[in-house]
Amino acid sequence: MTTVLETEELRKQFGELVAVDGVSLAIDDADITSIIGPNGAGKTTFYNLLTGVLKPTAGTVRLKGDDGLVDVTGAPPHEVAKAGLSRSYQITNIFEGLTVRENVRIARISRDGSRMDFLSRADSDPDMEADVGEILTLTGLTDIAETPCDQLSHGQKRTVEIALALAIDPNVFLMDEPTAGMNPTETTEIVSLIRELNEEIDATFVVTEHDMDVVRDISDRIVVLADGAVLADGTPTEVLNDERVTEAYLGSEGQ
Amino acid sequence: MSGDEDGTRTGLAAFGSAAVTDGWTRERISLLVAIGLVAMAFAPSFQVYLFTEFLIIALFALGFNLLYGYTGLLSFGHGLFFAGGSYGVAIVLRDLGPVIADVVGSGIAPVVTFALAMVIAVMIVVVVAIPVGWLSVRLEEIYFALITLAFGMLGFSFILQNPGGITNGTDGILVLLGSVEIGGMDVRLGDRQLYYFLTLGIVASATYTIWRIVNSPFGAVCKAIRESPDRAAALGIDVTHHRWMTFILSALFVGIAGALMAGLASVASPYHAHWTNSATAVVATVIGGATFFAGPIVGAFIYLYVRWGISRFPALEAHWELFFGALLIAVVLYFKIGAVGGLLLLRERLFGAETSTDGGGETE
Amino acid sequence: MNFTTLVPLIGIGDIVVGLSLGSRLFLIAVGLSLIFGVLGVLNFAHGALYMLGAYFALAVTTSVVDNFWLAVVIGALAVGVVGALIEVATIRPLYERAEGELDQLIVTFGFVLIIHELVRFIWGSQPYSMDTPALFDFSVTVGASTFSAYRILVIGLAALVMLSLWLFITRTYFGSLVRGTSSDREMASMLGVDVPRLYTGVFFLGSVLAGLGGALSAPLQSTSPALGDQVIIDAFIIVVIGGLGSMTGAFVGAMIIGLLQSIGPQFIAAGHIAIPFLAMVLVLLFRPEGLFGGIGE
Numbered sequence: 001m002t003t004v005l006e007t008e009e010l011r012k013q014f015g016e017l018v019a020v021d022g023v024s025l026a027i028d029d030a031d032i033t034s035i036i037g038p039n040g041a042g043k044t045t046f047y048n049l050l051t052g053v054l055k056p057t058a059g060t061v062r063l064k065g066d067d068g069l070v071d072v073t074g075a076p077p078h079e080v081a082k083a084g085l086s087r088s089y090q091i092t093n094i095f096e097g098l099t100v101r102e103n104v105r106i107a108r109i110s111r112d113g114s115r116m117d118f119l120s121r122a123d124s125d126p127d128m129e130a131d132v133g134e135i136l137t138l139t140g141l142t143d144i145a146e147t148p149c150d151q152l153s154h155g156q157k158r159t160v161e162i163a164l165a166l167a168i169d170p171n172v173f174l175m176d177e178p179t180a181g182m183n184p185t186e187t188t189e190i191v192s193l194i195r196e197l198n199e200e201i202d203a204t205f206v207v208t209e210h211d212m213d214v215v216r217d218i219s220d221r222i223v224v225l226a227d228g229a230v231l232a233d234g235t236p237t238e239v240l241n242d243e244r245v246t247e248a249y250l251g252s253e254g255q
Numbered sequence: 256m257s258g259d260e261d262g263t264r265t266g267l268a269a270f271g272s273a274a275v276t277d278g279w280t281r282e283r284i285s286l287l288v289a290i291g292l293v294a295m296a297f298a299p300s301f302q303v304y305l306f307t308e309f310l311i312i313a314l315f316a317l318g319f320n321l322l323y324g325y326t327g328l329l330s331f332g333h334g335l336f337f338a339g340g341s342y343g344v345a346i347v348l349r350d351l352g353p354v355i356a357d358v359v360g361s362g363i364a365p366v367v368t369f370a371l372a373m374v375i376a377v378m379i380v381v382v383v384a385i386p387v388g389w390l391s392v393r394l395e396e397i398y399f400a401l402i403t404l405a406f407g408m409l410g411f412s413f414i415l416q417n418p419g420g421i422t423n424g425t426d427g428i429l430v431l432l433g434s435v436e437i438g439g440m441d442v443r444l445g446d447r448q449l450y451y452f453l454t455l456g457i458v459a460s461a462t463y464t465i466w467r468i469v470n471s472p473f474g475a476v477c478k479a480i481r482e483s484p485d486r487a488a489a490l491g492i493d494v495t496h497h498r499w500m501t502f503i504l505s506a507l508f509v510g511i512a513g514a515l516m517a518g519l520a521s522v523a524s525p526y527h528a529h530w531t532n533s534a535t536a537v538v539a540t541v542i543g544g545a546t547f548f549a550g551p552i553v554g555a556f557i558y559l560y561v562r563w564g565i566s567r568f569p570a571l572e573a574h575w576e577l578f579f580g581a582l583l584i585a586v587v588l589y590f591k592i593g594a595v596g597g598l599l600l601l602r603e604r605l606f607g608a609e610t611s612t613d614g615g616g617e618t619e
Numbered sequence: 620m621n622f623t624t625l626v627p628l629i630g631i632g633d634i635v636v637g638l639s640l641g642s643r644l645f646l647i648a649v650g651l652s653l654i655f656g657v658l659g660v661l662n663f664a665h666g667a668l669y670m671l672g673a674y675f676a677l678a679v680t681t682s683v684v685d686n687f688w689l690a691v692v693i694g695a696l697a698v699g700v701v702g703a704l705i706e707v708a709t710i711r712p713l714y715e716r717a718e719g720e721l722d723q724l725i726v727t728f729g730f731v732l733i734i735h736e737l738v739r740f741i742w743g744s745q746p747y748s749m750d751t752p753a754l755f756d757f758s759v760t761v762g763a764s765t766f767s768a769y770r771i772l773v774i775g776l777a778a779l780v781m782l783s784l785w786l787f788i789t790r791t792y793f794g795s796l797v798r799g800t801s802s803d804r805e806m807a808s809m810l811g812v813d814v815p816r817l818y819t820g821v822f823f824l825g826s827v828l829a830g831l832g833g834a835l836s837a838p839l840q841s842t843s844p845a846l847g848d849q850v851i852i853d854a855f856i857i858v859v860i861g862g863l864g865s866m867t868g869a870f871v872g873a874m875i876i877g878l879l880q881s882i883g884p885q886f887i888a889a890g891h892i893a894i895p896f897l898a899m900v901l902v903l904l905f906r907p908e909g910l911f912g913g914i915g916e
Contacts, residue, residue, distance in 0.1 A: 051489065081491035093489075095482035097546075106479040109472045110491045116500070118473035168490050329721045390904055396720050397661050398907055401859055405899040408852065412893035531848065534728065541725055574740060580732030584709055587722050587729070 002029045004204050005050070005085065005172045006069060010059035012045050012228075019045040021228035022059070027172065029064075030202040032194070034215045037225035038249055043208050046225065047176055051087050052080040064171050081110075086170030088161045090177040090208075094149050100160055101145040104132050107167035132167070138200075139163040139193065155186035162193065166203075173197075175207045179214055187211065191218055216240065224248065292455060296448045303447045304519070309559045310458040311515045312539060316551030317465050318508030319536035324545030325469055326501045327481035328392070329400045331533050332407030335387070336380045336506040338414065338528035340513025343376025344369075345428035345523035346421065352433075365433030365444055373514050380510030381503060383410075388502030392495055395484075404530055411528040427524040430517045445518065454515050461508055466548060468504065477501055509536075542582055544593020553594045632764030633882045639770035639839065641877025642777030646832030647850060648857040648869040649784065650825030656864030657801040657821045660710055660723045664730035666851025668826050672698045672833025673842040674738055677747055687752035687838075695830035702826025703819050705730055710822075711815060731847065739844045746841035773835055780828070781870050788866070797821060801864070856895045860902050862909020871911065 005027040012020040020042045027033055037043055048054040050061055055074045062069035063083045072083050081087075095103050108128055109115050123129060136142045139159055144152065149160060158178065165173055178194065179187045191214055197203045209215050215222065215236070222239040224232040226248045232239045239245060270282050295306050315337060322328045348368060355371065356364040391402050417424040432444035442449065468474050476497055479487045484494050517523045526532055535558070536551075543554020558579070565575040586593055592600070651665045662668075675694035680687060709726050713719040750756075751769045758765050788794040800807040800817055808814045833846075840846070857876055861868020876895055883891035902909060 053485075076493075077485070077488040078491050078493045081489055087489050089486075089489075093483055093486045095479050095486065097482050098478060102475065102478075106475050106487070107490045109475055110487075114472045115476045115492060115497065116473060118468045118471045118504070120472070121467075121470055122472045122475040164486070164490060327718070329724065390900070394903060394907065397724065398903060400661075400721070400724060401855060402900060402903045404852075404855065405859075405896045405903065409893055409896040409900065412896060415892060530852065537725065537728070538732075574736050576732040577736035577740070580729040580736065583729035583732070584726050587726050588709060588712055 002064065003027065003069065004029050004064040005206070006062045007050070008060045008062075010046070010049055010061065011057050012042075012049055012054060013057045019228055020049060020056075023225070023228070023230055025223060025230070025233075027204060027206055028221075029204055030198065031220045032198055032205040032207065032218050033221045033223060034207045034209055034219040035223045035225060036209065036212075036215060037231070041225040041248075042228035043225055044176075045228075047087070047174060047208070050080075050174060051085065052077040081168060081170075084171035085174060086165040086168050086172070087174040088165045088176060088178060090180050092154075092157045092161055094157060094160045094164060096150045097148065099146050099148050100141050100152070100163075101132060101136065103149060103160055104135050104141075104163050104167050105129075107164045108132055108135075111168045135163055135167050138197070139166065155182055155189070158182060158186070158190060159193070162190070166197065172204045172206060175205060177208055177210060179209065179211055187214065194218060212240075296451050300447050303451050305559060305563055307447075307451045307454050307519055308516075309556055310454050311512050311519060312535065312559060313552040313555035314458045314461055314515070315509055315512040316536045316539040316543070316555050317462060318505050318512060320540045320545055320551045321465060321468070321477070321505040321508070322501055323537075323540060324547075324550065325474065325481060326477045326498060327484075328395070328498060328502075329537070330391075330403040330505075331400045331530055331537065332403030332405070332410075333506070333509050333536055334528045334530060334533035335403075335407040335410040336384060336509040337513035337516070337532060338410060338523070338525070339380040339383050339506075340376045340510035340515075341430075341517035341523040341527050342414070342422060342428065342513075343379040343510070344372040344514045344517040345430045347372035347375050348430060348432070349428060363435055365435050369432055369444060369518070373511075376514040376517075377507060377510045380506055380513070384503045384506030384510075388499050388506065392498040392502055404533070407528060407530055407533050411525060411530075414525045414528055422525075425525060427522050427526075430521050430523060432518055445521065450518060454519070457511065457515060461511055462552075465508060469548060473500075538579055538583055542579070542586055542593060544586075544591075544595040544597075546592065547595040550593050550595045553598070557594060630764040631761045632766045634878070635764075635766045635770050635774070637878035637881030638874060639773045639877070640880055641874035642774045643832045643836040643839070644850070644853055644857060644877055645777050645870050645873035646780060646835070647829045648854045648861070648873050649781070649866055650828035650832075651854050652858045652861070652864055652866065652869045653784075653828075654822055654825040655858065657797055658706075658710075658714075658818050659720065660727070660822075661720075661863075662822075662825070663724055663727040663851065664705065664734060665727075665825070665829050665854060666849070667731050667734035667847040668698050668702055668829040669833040669850050669854075670738065670842070670844070670847035671701060671734060672830030673749075673837040673846065674742055674747075674833075675830065676834035676837050677742075677749055677842060680749065687750075691831065691834040694834040695827045698830025698833070699823045699827035702829075703823040706819050706822035711818070714818075731851070735844050735847060742844075744844060746843040747837075748841050749837040751838040769838060773839070776835065780831070781866070784866060793820075853895075856899045858909075859899050860895075860910060862911045865909055865911040868909050868911035 003026045005025075007023055007025050010020055010023045011018070023046060035043055035046070045054065049056050052072070052075050060071055060073045063072050063080070063085055064070075065083065070083060072080050072085075075083070095106065098106070102122075105122060105128065108131055109122070112128065114125070114128075133142070136145050139162060141156075141159060141163055144156060149157060152160065158180075162175070162178065165175070175194070178190050182190065194205060194207070195218060198205060205218075207215075207218070219236050222232075222234065222236050223230060224239060224242075224245050231248055232242045232245050234242075296303060298306070315333070318336075319330065319333050322330055351371070352364070352368050355368045359367050387406050391399060391406065394402050414422045415424060422428070432450075434441050434443040436442070444450070469477070476487070476492055479490075479492065480494055480497060487497075488494050513527060516527070539554035539558045540551045541554070542557055543552065544550035561578060562575045565578065590597065647665060647669045651662055654660055654662050654665075672694050675697045676687075676690040679690035679693050683693075684690070705727075709730075710723055713722050713726065716722055751767065757768050759768050759771065788797060796807070796812050796817055799810075800812060800814060804814060807817075833842075853876055857872035858869060860875070861870070861872030879891060879895065883894070
């Protein structure tokens, strides 16, 4: 197994508050790793450090490149994305005013670096259109490809969110609460989509999730964060039966 | 008028038959628009002037909207680039005119000088836009509006202070285009009709280029940045760099508009750099509908013709700002799609026609 | 140039003129800054409201009651009402909109056009001047300089406004609501603060201050429809340099710009128009939060 994403003693401090406290993790290729933890455990900050939205106080982030791991610590978000880390957002963040196809096409334009081409038509490259079509098929969005995103249902928007993350052909997908706000049917669909992508294209996923059923269902591995540090790390059975984990969750419940 | 000529004869024939036989086709509309534009040249002199001014303001607003409607950045300082164009032309004509006449001989000198002046003016604008844009795109939203306003007014102060006599202070610079002799006839470059056709040609080509840009991969990325900058960045797009490039392109087209204005108004005026002139592009674009490609064009039309219309009534004269102020507020509050959106809606009501994806002129 | 020739040029009179200019600018800038700090709205029409204050005061003295003080108070309050109406009718619907900030800027710009034109419609394009109130209509001579006593009054009043505002924001219940809402609107709303009413109140207060600035300056400058367009740019410069949302910043910024306008030309004949804009650009680039902190500081 090869490591595709690695953090070493990653730390972030806001004034006195230590939000992420020396997290060292190695994410393996083609794994689905869930990161869970009570509210305020530092999951969001940890994500922002990985994606370059925040600069760490100390520590490093490395991503798999062509020859071994590449240090992307402190690089801006677009460079981290170029280096192979793609993300979806907890609060849906897609190009609302554009159609589903346009959304995916933009991600694809970004990937092949043709964004400075300002005279040919955006939809004139057959290779690109084929790729876009493939991604739409894979995510089951073909039927609504020409619909503007602001007319989609919540579940459909969440799927576009994933299609966007997929279209830049990343090494690692970071999914922040992929089932947030979804009804049970939509949740089942998203879960099977993630599993399908994991199996068909060997995609690596790092997922944060509130829904414990989903976590148990999809994870190869679970990492528990509490107070900014790794509390437990292992297979779902190991972690979910760990007393410290139950305690951390119950302890936070009363707050 | 533009792209059809390089087509084959059959293409032309197909266009012709589509234009005259098949009812209200796009070809027929294009043909009628082309005929209308040519016929415009034979309208009364003042009307030709007004229409030429409309074309220039339309290009001003189109260039501005590349940044506002397409990329989501509201500039209150594009007058700087408008002035860059008009002063560029004025200064080249004033200072280099005699030199060029010496080189190419006096016969065609005015034509060469004007062409060169246009090119140099646009180059000046780009040279100014590169650093100004690089600095401005570091900021967003209100702060971007404020810094562009400051840059515009910095340019305005520069023009007023007249360093080394180059800008001629508050008076501005007189622009005289001169005349050439063709077949024993004295043809003035500044002739209303001739200048109208010149402007029409340049504005039409520039508009076509902008249309290509907004429909290109580059334009698609602009729209993505408008919709969600952080999402675009998470897909690997260097948002700041892309905004910078758009800023420069936007300034370039505004510079062309300014350069044309110098020839039309026969003066490069400090007012061109003033924030109230920058606001002209804002008003025209918002009224017309910033989310439509044609919005700035329709907005510029309304801006100039309503102003002219109001000035016909002595009782209302000079109170056109009241109308535009109210219109601006109404559009922003209740009718974000602007005049073009309104027209499309009206067409839908009247003819039940498809409006959402038709015409290719919309951004969305 | 050397200092022995420069120093005598700055008379006390010039400084007084500069500070009185700064005082008027402070009144408009602090209102602009307060509104931005609490509502997040950059009110382009603030210069127009300032101008309206001058016209209202003029109108009161000429056709209602010939009392300067009453005219200033009525003028300022009337401008406050206009501001509150603008906020309720046209800005309130935009708070929830995604790209609302730019829309608010454009809407308030619409009012620049409307107020400018209404003023021309009602009062015409010619400039008006207003008599200095009799009580302060005398000159003060200090050393070689002579200046109007009214200027000292304006400076004093601006200082008084600054002090009262500061006490108001830091010491009163309403002030604490204002501070709370400016830092976290949703939290304030959850704690039961009537945010829409508070916003209208702050817009009213900011407009009153602009109107007060305009009314007080009516005896010092000629009042014409172009006044608003000039003064809003100065106000933008001041709030950017001082920090959008900062009262101290508005005060210091206003005094700097006032002094620059009165004594600047003697030093830097060529640069005094450009320098404020250059300063604005530099502050935006290197310290976009301004030279001073947030509201109440």
